[in-house]
Amino acid sequence: MTASPLPETLPATRLPRSVWSQALRDGRRALISWSVGTALVGAMYASFYPQIGGSMGDLTKSLPEGLKQAFNMEDLGSAAGYLGSTPFGVVIPLLALFHGASTGARAVAGDEESGYLDLLLAHPVGRVRLVLQRYAALATGSGAIAVAVLLMMLAIRGPADLGTVSVAEFTAQCLDLALLSAFFGALALCIGCFVGRRALVFGATAAVGVVTYALNSFGPQIGLGWTRHLSPFHYYLGGEPLKHGFQWADAGLTAAACVVLAGLGAWAFQRRDIGV
Template identity: 50%
Template sequence: MTTTTRPAATTTIPGASGPARAFSGSMFTKTLFDNRRVFAVWALATGALAMMYGGFYPQITADSVASVPEAMRGFGLDDTASAAGYLQGAVFGLLIPLLVTFYGAATGARMISADEESGYLDLLLAHPIGRTRLLLHRFAALAAGAVAIAVVVLAAMLAIRSSAELDAISPANFTAQAVNLALLAILFGALATGLGAATGKSRPTVFGITAGLGVAAYALNGFAPQTGADWLRCLTPYHYYIGGEPLRNGLDLVDVAVLAVAAIILITAGAWRLNHRDLGR
């Protein structure tokens, strides 16, 4: 008489099928796999936009500098003649920070809110994964996507550094700006993820609140000098993102610490609240 033994059953994260099974060992890797196209599109689109506008620098003339409206000078467009000044305004001061703000808001709203809204969150938590662990793994994947955006933007800037006459900016200073860019995206991702975890609001609501706060802070940072209230800038994350002019001065550890600590506080508050409320309410 022969006996057969069955292989031990393994528990896979719900929703894993096909190639996704190879990434279902943890919620972090599964989230990365599930959002791989989203992260890739954000990174490539942001990098392409940065490269395109960065490449315009050799075409900047004295007339174009003089034509900048006074109201826009608070957005970093007060010194478009120098390479660092141009990039700080036209690229890293206007377009790119708004894009990563929307990345953080849109991706953060997917992490918890979308699952709770669809009822998938209950299915996830029926498996051996705690609420805090789920939140942190999801947020880590969001942070990885933010780092990918920053790396692609950095690579794009270094690729055109010589051809676009941006040699006055060192690779180290480009890297410093990329670090701040990643932290800005992570901060707004922490706000959206934490807000969804704490309140249970729907995905569109979480995105709308986060994006609205981001745009309001962006406008405050840009227009505060016009009202003579420069100190208001210190209340916005954009001041710590670009106020230290990393393209000129390199990495400012205080600015980095402020952005990182703010993100930690937001995600910690969201995790605490998620563990103390009834889901679906």
């Protein structure tokens, strides 16, 4: 018997037609964890409203006006005021910040550091397509987390005495939540396209998030009220969607910022020498 001849070339690892779908498939476990964890944490804090909502409303009457404005505590006695101050005002948006920062840092910079980016770009996929579809997957994940939070809030709406907040108002707030996470994801991805170092990207994005949160909360208290308009947190919560429903202008500005950052990142990555 004679051995079968070896092929002249080994078949290359096939890249899926959609970088977007592959990114979602690769990150599905992390996305499920983020979605379930964020929804459960939000539900835990929201469920405290029947026990502490009224008492907190009385307590905050004695607090300085500046402190109440900084932490959105003017109306803790109502369901919308309580939700806007605690779960949707602090805990959930900070989780959205860290989801966007970690996922955006991994989207390009993480693969570049690990060497996986070389394998991806060895296939017939352009750099711009890679960046934009990776960002589309990140934005899809941000939307999935927001949907999980929305479904959880609707599930506990009756038992937690949150019925004064309508379904549309919950939906409006969760839309802004998705855009907030997508914004920080776009920022992280953009920085990663310039520098290609995951830890640096995550740290820089988290630092921007903390600083802009402080600007939104404390800027007006020190005579710098105009700085609030530089913060994505202002466009996330400033229009009080839990009370007033959809804030299309704020949502549109955040979405436009996401598009600009993703586009800038794609432009930079297309022109940067990464040795491939």
